[in-house]
Structures are given as C-alpha cells and as structure tokens.
Amino acid sequence: MNKLWYLSQISLFDTLPKEDLLEIEQITPSSVLKKGEIIQTPTTFHEGLYLLKKGKLKLYKINPEGKQFIISILGAGNVFGELDSFSFGTRDTFIETIEDTFLCALSKEKFEQFLIDRPYLAVKIMKELSGLLNERDAIMAQLVLGNVREKILQLLIILSKKFGVPNGNYIKIDMPLSHQEIGDMIGSTRGTVTVVLNELAKEKAIIISRMSIEVNLSEVERLLHTQ
C-alpha cells in the first residue's frame, strides 16, 4: 500500500484587500453543513474552488482493501478544489465535515475571471503552492523513514501548529481526534497508536483524554530531534 501523508495549509485569501474579500462574499453562494456530512466522493466530483470559512473538513482516500487514509485536515481559511489547469489535489478523494461547517463555492468561470482581474493573486497562489511543496518534502521524509513514534511526534507538531490553542504549558489540539483517526493519518493502526500515545503521556510530552490531546510542543520537538 502506498502510504503517503501530508497536510496542506493554503491560506490564499489571507492578504487580499478588503474590497476583494467583499466581492468574493458576494459572488460565492455559501452553504452550511452539519458535522459528519460527506460533501464529495470520487464519483460526485465537481469542478470549482471552495473556501472554508468556518469548521473543519477531512480529506481522505480509501484503498482497495477498504482502509481509510486521511490526506489532509482543513480548517477555516483553507481553500480546496479543482480546475482543469489548477489542482489542490482533491480529485478522487472523499471530503467529509468533522465539525459544523460554513463553506463558500466559487465556480471555475468566476474564479478564473477573478484571477485574470487580479494578477497579484496568481503570484500568491504560486508562492503558496511552492511553499507547500517545500514543507511536504520534509514531512514526507520523516513519515516514510521514521518509525511510528516519530510519525506521531511529527503529526502532533503539525496538528498543534495548525489547530492548537494554548492551554497552560500545553497546546490543546482543537479537534475531536480518535486513535483510529490518528492511525489513518500516518498509515498505522489503532492498537499501535494507543501504545505510543500512552508512552508519550508517561514521558509528560502530551496529556491525553478521550478524543482529546494536549501537546507540550517543545518537549515533543525535542523528542523528535533526539531519536
């Protein structure tokens, strides 16, 4: 099985002027989705670009044996979608909400026209995509070469940077996260994840409770770099 894992952090519209953001608001029909809704499968694929305004999504694939592999988790501000000339890698994937979610849709035609009118946005897209590639090199090396403990350490660092909220000396990952899902993200299994998480908890690098993890970021980084 091909076990690759990455997280994309695309914040395309971060630095757009207010007028542009307002215009996006106006031309994008938005929808409200409940937790647990599947908004795309490989057979219900639509072209277009989507802006995630609130909530979280998981993007995953299912291999022929039926094993789920979580490619990415997106939070508010992230963008995903596909146009023929332009791909965020979401074709052939399942997309499912893991929280109540507020989503804006931008059609292919509208997005391309929007882009033509704003060349600086194209430059930003290129920067985002190349930054994504650079990050992914480092992450993939760790995930392909490392053992399960290292993969989990790496995953905890990324999740706590992307979804963390400070809580004393620890950073709480603001997302319900089962051991099964962690296994699905790194290409491992639930039993192994449970064992490793309990080890890390014993070493005071993390605090775990049901569906929740708090990370001592500096300790986790130290453990990863002194393996």
Added chain:
DNA sequence: TCATTAACGACCC
C-alpha cells in the same frame, strides 16, 4: 526488533 492483527473487556455517551 518493531509493528500489525485480532480479540476481549471496560468505559462512556
């Protein structure tokens, strides 16, 4: 040696 698999049981909505 490290990880997977499968299974049982406990705990908690």
Added chain:
DNA sequence: GGGTCGTTAATGA
C-alpha cells in the same frame, strides 16, 4: 449499543 480506548498474544517482515 455503538464508538472509543487499554491490553495482550500470536504472527510477520
């Protein structure tokens, strides 16, 4: 009762 989590014995690369 279904999902989650702790544990462990057997098996494999």
